[in-house]
Amino acid sequence: MKTKQESTPIFPSDPRKTYGLMELVKGTSPMVDKGPEETVMSWPNLLILEVLAGLGTTVILLFWSLAIHAPLRDLANPDVTENPAKAPWYFMNLQEMLLHMHPALAGVIVPVIVIIALMVIPYVDRNEDDVGVWFASKKGRTIALWSAVYTTVWIPGLILFDELIRVRSLVPGPEIYPGWVIPLAVIAGLMALLYVMIRRWRPSRRETFVGLFTAFAVSYLLLTISGTFFRGHGMHLVWPWDLPPGALPF
Amino acid sequence: MNRRKSLADRIVQNRVWKSVFRQGYPNTAENQSKVVVNSWFLHIHPVKVRRHTLKITYTFGLGVISFFLFVVLVVTGAWLMLFHVPSVERAYGSIQGLETDVPFGILMRSMHRWAAHLMVLTVFLHLCRVFFTGGYKRPREFNWVIGVVLWVTTLLLSYTGYLLPWDQLSYWAVTVGTNMVGSFPGIGEIMRMALLGAKEVGQPTLTRFYALHIAILPLVMTILIGVHFWRIRKDGGLSAPGEKSSGERTEGS
Numbered sequence: 438m439k440t441k442q443e444s445t446p447i448f449p450s451d452p453r454k455t456y457g458l459m460e461l462v463k464g465t466s467p468m469v470d471k472g473p474e475e476t477v478m479s480w481p482n483l484l485i486l487e488v489l490a491g492l493g494t495t496v497i498l499l500f501w502s503l504a505i506h507a508p509l510r511d512l513a514n515p516d517v518t519e520n521p522a523k524a525p526w527y528f529m530n531l532q533e534m535l536l537h538m539h540p541a542l543a544g545v546i547v548p549v550i551v552i553i554a555l556m557v558i559p560y561v562d563r564n565e566d567d568v569g570v571w572f573a574s575k576k577g578r579t580i581a582l583w584s585a586v587y588t589t590v591w592i593p594g595l596i597l598f599d600e601l602i603r604v605r606s607l608v609p610g611p612e613i614y615p616g617w618v619i620p621l622a623v624i625a626g627l628m629a630l631l632y633v634m635i636r637r638w639r640p641s642r643r644e645t646f647v648g649l650f651t652a653f654a655v656s657y658l659l660l661t662i663s664g665t666f667f668r669g670h671g672m673h674l675v676w677p678w679d680l681p682p683g684a685l686p687f
Numbered sequence: 688m689n690r691r692k693s694l695a696d697r698i699v700q701n702r703v704w705k706s707v708f709r710q711g712y713p714n715t716a717e718n719q720s721k722v723v724v725n726s727w728f729l730h731i732h733p734v735k736v737r738r739h740t741l742k743i744t745y746t747f748g749l750g751v752i753s754f755f756l757f758v759v760l761v762v763t764g765a766w767l768m769l770f771h772v773p774s775v776e777r778a779y780g781s782i783q784g785l786e787t788d789v790p791f792g793i794l795m796r797s798m799h800r801w802a803a804h805l806m807v808l809t810v811f812l813h814l815c816r817v818f819f820t821g822g823y824k825r826p827r828e829f830n831w832v833i834g835v836v837l838w839v840t841t842l843l844l845s846y847t848g849y850l851l852p853w854d855q856l857s858y859w860a861v862t863v864g865t866n867m868v869g870s871f872p873g874i875g876e877i878m879r880m881a882l883l884g885a886k887e888v889g890q891p892t893l894t895r896f897y898a899l900h901i902a903i904l905p906l907v908m909t910i911l912i913g914v915h916f917w918r919i920r921k922d923g924g925l926s927a928p929g930e931k932s933s934g935e936r937t938e939g940s
């Protein structure tokens with residue numbers, strides 16, 4: 438008889454072993470209640486997957502880098518403005534927003550609000566029942582899908598409206614209106630409308646968040662695509678195949 | 688009883704090998720535990736993980752892939768540092784020289800560049816996966832907050848590196864970005880000056896972005912990733928369905 442185990446009553450005892458009580462400890466350890474039957478050894482089960490992920494990433498990266506070289510344009514020249522002058526693609530969502538509102542709103546205020554909003558999610562959605570379930574529930578999935586469709590209709594619609602009709606030609610000034618009031622009202626209004634529509638499903642807090650986060654993620658994606666692939670000279674809308682040379686920021 | 692030892696046995700059973708890897712080959716449960724616990728590189732792993740953690744459709748391996756891309760970036764970046772000169776007169780030429788005169792120069796630079804782009808993507812996808820699976824819930828709230836900071840750090844690392852080749856793409860990208868900050872009412876101009884170190888993008892900007900890119904931000908990132916992984920262990924591994932219902936019973940026991 439060789440094994441003496443610290444044991445808790447949740448594990449079935451094995452008649453071939455003896456058990457002794459070693460110590461009483463208050464509180465829970467990270468693995469409490471995770472019975473041995475639902476676990477496997479990290480070596481090799483987890484490590485093999487990690488190695489495969491690493492190898493796959495390396496191989497893809499290697500072939501990608503052999504096929505396409507990193508860009509190097511002309512030497513920086515403050516006197517020759519690039520047209521269009523674009524930020525890296527992952528900031529093109531902000532640069533796209535910049536076309537429709539005051540730069541401080543697009544470049545600082547909205548991103549800061551998004552970052553703070555993301556950080557507080559876990560402290561507002563405190564229900565732990567639905568941990569580990571993709572989209573929380575079937576209802577959550579429906580809401581996510583619906584929110585994605587809603588956003589995919591609105592964002593390109595607003596971009597086209599501002600390009601073809603132009604908010605600034607309807608409301609030329611003072612700057613506070615086209616720069617701040619109208620964009621903020623549109624964003625707040627669309628979020629409120631989305632919220633009201635999500636409410637129809639009588640969602641939990643998490644399901645509501647799933648709807649709002651989906652709207653954020655889809656807007657982020659669509660604004661990035663629009664700014665990166667659909668903006669040519671003077672940041673006007675063009676088809677990707679009509680982009681002027683050098684308009685893609687990579 | 689085997690009289691003849693195989694070559695593999697000779698290697699893994701001699702004293703030099705055992706001084707490095709204290710346990711034998713990990714083909715028994717005991718050695719499989721020891722191989723994880725005894726290794727500085729592996730000890731961040733638990734000896735056992737839940738089956739659910741290994742489900743590809745739960746994590747898509749996005750955290751591990753992001754981490755791996757960061758490692759590739761550190762390695763290729765250290766190599767690029769041997770050639771890049773952070774001066775507005777010489778930066779561009781040093782990159783050109785790297786591409787024409789250094790063996791595998793283009794390949795290493797391309798790998799650094801594309802790994803950076805890819806990491807921005809995988810980190811964001813990882814954020815989405817954690818959100819949509821509810822992986823941020825108690826006790827993982829704070830690891831989610833650390834994650835958000837990791838996301839921002841990833842973006843800043845990518846952006847500061849963008850300036851270093853000192854070509855038209857770099858120059859105008861940074862001009863556009865910092866102008867947005869500069870337009871902030873009141874304090875915008877001060878924030879812009881703090882970023883640029885001058886009125887326009889120039890040598891002080893390159894110096895600042897260089898320091899941020901090769902020292903400050905990588906250090907921040909390394910520490911945060913360390914804390915992030917530590918927290919995953921302390922929070923009881925990855926989230927899984929039905930975690931709470933069983934967790935509550937023992938509370939206060």
Ligand code: HEM
Nearest residue numbers: 746749750751753754814822830831834835837838925926
């Ligand atoms: C440099 C960036 C990052 C790295 C290297 C990283 C790495 C990892 C790894 C390896 C895991 C294990 C599970 C998995 O692979 O999904 C994980 C889990 C986790 N990550 Fe990250 N991560 C990063 C950024 C983020 C971000 C941006 C967030 C969210 C805002 C985040 C929040 C979390 C949380 C909450 C967990 C636990 C999830 C669970 O238990 O289901 N991480 N991370």
